[in-house]
Amino acid sequence: MEAIERRIEKLRAEVRRATASGDRVRARAMRAELREAEHVWDEALAALEEKSATASSAPVSRSGPLLPIREQVHQALTVLGTPAAQRLIIAVHDAFFGSPLAAARLTSLRRDEERSFRAAPYSRPYYLCAALTADLLAPARGLLAVSTWPMERRVIGPLSPRVNYLEAAIRVAESLLRAPEPGPAAQRLLRRFAVNIPGAGDGAKPRDPQRVAAAARAELEVHSGEDRAVRSEAAARARIQLHDAEQLFGSRIRVIPRTGTGA
Amino acid sequence: MTTEARLDRIRGAVPPRNHNARTIAALTSNPGCARRAIMDAAGVDKQRLAACAGFPAPFGQSQFAITRGNAFEAQVKANGCAELLRLLREGLGLPIPEVSYDDLEEVAGNTSRELRHARTRSLLARAAASGADAGTLFDHPLLRLAVAGQQVYLEPDLIAFQLHGQFHVVEMKSFAVIDGQADGDKVAAAATQSAVYVLALRELLAGEGYGPDSVSHEAVLVCPENFSNAPVATLVDVRKQLTVLRRQLSRLERIDSLAELLPPGLTFDLMIDEAGVAFRPAAELTEAIRTVPARYVPECLASCEMCYFCRDEARGTTAALGRDVRDDLGAVETVSAVLGLADGTLTPADEQAEAAAMLQAAARLRRETPGGAA
Numbered sequence: 001m002e003a004i005e006r007r008i009e010k011l012r013a014e015v016r017r018a019t020a021s022g023d024r025v026r027a028r029a030m031r032a033e034l035r036e037a038e039h040v041w042d043e044a045l046a047a048l049e050e051k052s053a054t055a056s057s058a059p060v061s062r063s064g065p066l067l068p069i070r071e072q073v074h075q076a077l078t079v080l081g082t083p084a085a086q087r088l089i090i091a092v093h094d095a096f097f098g099s100p101l102a103a104a105r106l107t108s109l110r111r112d113e114e115r116s117f118r119a120a121p122y123s124r125p126y127y128l129c130a131a132l133t134a135d136l137l138a139p140a141r142g143l144l145a146v147s148t149w150p151m152e153r154r155v156i157g158p159l160s161p162r163v164n165y166l167e168a169a170i171r172v173a174e175s176l177l178r179a180p181e182p183g184p185a186a187q188r189l190l191r192r193f194a195v196n197i198p199g200a201g202d203g204a205k206p207r208d209p210q211r212v213a214a215a216a217r218a219e220l221e222v223h224s225g226e227d228r229a230v231r232s233e234a235a236a237r238a239r240i241q242l243h244d245a246e247q248l249f250g251s252r253i254r255v256i257p258r259t260g261t262g263a
Numbered sequence: 264m265t266t267e268a269r270l271d272r273i274r275g276a277v278p279p280r281n282h283n284a285r286t287i288a289a290l291t292s293n294p295g296c297a298r299r300a301i302m303d304a305a306g307v308d309k310q311r312l313a314a315c316a317g318f319p320a321p322f323g324q325s326q327f328a329i330t331r332g333n334a335f336e337a338q339v340k341a342n343g344c345a346e347l348l349r350l351l352r353e354g355l356g357l358p359i360p361e362v363s364y365d366d367l368e369e370v371a372g373n374t375s376r377e378l379r380h381a382r383t384r385s386l387l388a389r390a391a392a393s394g395a396d397a398g399t400l401f402d403h404p405l406l407r408l409a410v411a412g413q414q415v416y417l418e419p420d421l422i423a424f425q426l427h428g429q430f431h432v433v434e435m436k437s438f439a440v441i442d443g444q445a446d447g448d449k450v451a452a453a454a455t456q457s458a459v460y461v462l463a464l465r466e467l468l469a470g471e472g473y474g475p476d477s478v479s480h481e482a483v484l485v486c487p488e489n490f491s492n493a494p495v496a497t498l499v500d501v502r503k504q505l506t507v508l509r510r511q512l513s514r515l516e517r518i519d520s521l522a523e524l525l526p527p528g529l530t531f532d533l534m535i536d537e538a539g540v541a542f543r544p545a546a547e548l549t550e551a552i553r554t555v556p557a558r559y560v561p562e563c564l565a566s567c568e569m570c571y572f573c574r575d576e577a578r579g580t581t582a583a584l585g586r587d588v589r590d591d592l593g594a595v596e597t598v599s600a601v602l603g604l605a606d607g608t609l610t611p612a613d614e615q616a617e618a619a620a621m622l623q624a625a626a627r628l629r630r631e632t633p634g635g636a637a
Contacts, residue, residue: 085341085342087337087341088341088342133366133371136370136371138370138371140366141366141368141369158363158364158365159362159363159364160343161342161343161344161362161364162343162345162348162362162364164342164343165342165343165345168342195346195349196342196345196346196348196349198349198352198359219359222359222360223360223362251371252371
């Protein structure tokens with residue numbers, strides 16, 4: 001825009017000189033050019049206004065702090081598709097849904113959800129629940145899951161933390177490909193995944209979501225078979241041995257050991 | 264009275280403070296101090312004790328440093344130790360299929376030490392037995408080590424297995440490695456602490472029938488790199504620290520014999536009421552503490568919370584001035600005696616004759632130098 005403004009200045013000076021020297025033809029020509037330059041400047045200004053307007057209104061138009069915390073966590077977990085820890089949930093929400101979640105409000109969430117469930121079971125369409133460890137069916141430390149997911153997705157075997165991480169990377173990469181204009185937070189999130197996945201590219205340039213997803217899938221193949229076996233066995237056991245509340249929030253007092261012939 | 268009961272009485276009506284690798288490392292650096300040995304064995308809160316006796320300790324870990332350390336550890340261990348796996352794979356050749364992660368911080372919500380230790384033992388034994396695919400990362404395992412005749416519970420940050428078939432201790436520290444170099448003292452301290460864990464791990468596996476080679480003598484030290492929070496991992500050889508540690512642990516007098524020498528009614532109880540205020544009179548407490556002999560050296564200032572108390576007690580003795588002075592002037596106990604011998608006002612005893620001659624020569628040199636004695 002500065003270039004246009006400089007040109008306008010120059011043209012104004014030309015017009016003045018031409019008028020002063022009595023050269024009417026030249027003055028008229030210069031004035032026409034001046035008018036055109038000013039028109040271009042107006043258009044540029046309008047475009048600038050629009051851009052700043054969208055930038056400032058974008059976060060407000062998305063789901064801001066108006067949604068209750070459990071809904072925001074649910075949104076983030078739905079993107080991830082696997083049980084996740086507090087930090088990852090906050091990062092995902094920040095990347096795809098605008099306003100960042102306050103970490104302090106998440107710490108008591110699982111306990112509050114459990115209390116709400118025990119008070120009135122199944123009265124809500126979904127609950128934010130725990131992920132259960134495969135061997136003891138106890139709540140895994142620090143993880144949140146969604147109650148509507150199948151049991152297999154809500155148990156954690158020894159390989160599951162890595163498997164979940166890779167699956168989350170794939171989901172984040174795919175969401176980035178779908179999103180019209182992913183912001184810097186989303187790019188940062190993808191980058192943090194890519195750094196820890198072999199073959200997902202390197203260097204400082206923005207990561208290619210396709211490549212990250214492909215690399216994650218490649219490593220996933222190594223682990224997924226065994227992980228799935230452990231998880232389905234644990235899920236079957238949980239469905240038989242635990243009652244409803246325990247299936248969602250884990251069994252704490254009774255330690256249920258593996259009774260099968262696990263190695 | 265059994266040693267256990269006696270130590271409980273000394274400690275008073277509060278739960279014992281846990282040992283950790285840092286305190287064990289410090290303990291082995293001053294094995295001759297009975298006061299510290301008794302207090303650590305009984306699990307006394309030395310910081311509180313020193314403050315009550317009127318000599319608050321000059322240090323403790325700053326809350327800021329603790330928070331930063333926790334934050335760094337949480338970052339490295341997030342998402343099934345994603346960042347740590349990258350470091351182990353890139354830097355130390357951990358094969359891709361080995362990513363299994365077991366959390367030993369609690370057992371089904373229960374954090375009792377016996378339970379956690381039992382579970383740690385069973386999981387590590389299973390990993391050692393089946394080799395290939397039975398566990399790579401064990402988070403917050405609970406180990407045990409025999410120190411001065413007592414079993415002490417220890418908690419390293421992490422143990423990585425199957426790095427070429429051996430267990431490795433992984434320690435996360437928040438001091439930085441800048442351009443490939445870190446603060447020498449801090450690395451040495453980290454190495455000693457890792458050696459304590461290696462020793463404890465070897466003891467655990469020995470109990471399951473595995474030789475010491477099942478645990479590598481190289482510990483993995485994870486620190487932030489340069490000026491960012493990005494972690495970097497290095498292997499630290501702790502063989503030297505292991506030798507020193509083993510030797511000093513064996514020299515630590517068994518607590519039984521130490522405790523027997525103490526008066527039976529001895530207690531360091533601070534008489535803390537419900538509000539948390541300590542009511543034990545300082546003079547009485549000081550007298551009680553002094554019944555247990557200490558061995559103050561200037562190094563205590565960096566490692567023990569009782570340092571100001573013991574330094575005050577040792578004031579005026581040559582031993583408090585450091586090892587060099589003690590070696591040179593062994594037979595002369597007090598500073599006033601040293602000065603007396605130097606200017607000839609004190610007649611030396613037989614064993615002090617040599618020291619006296621040296622002191623008189625030094626005093627003469629001092630008088631004769633240009634500028635004179637200040």
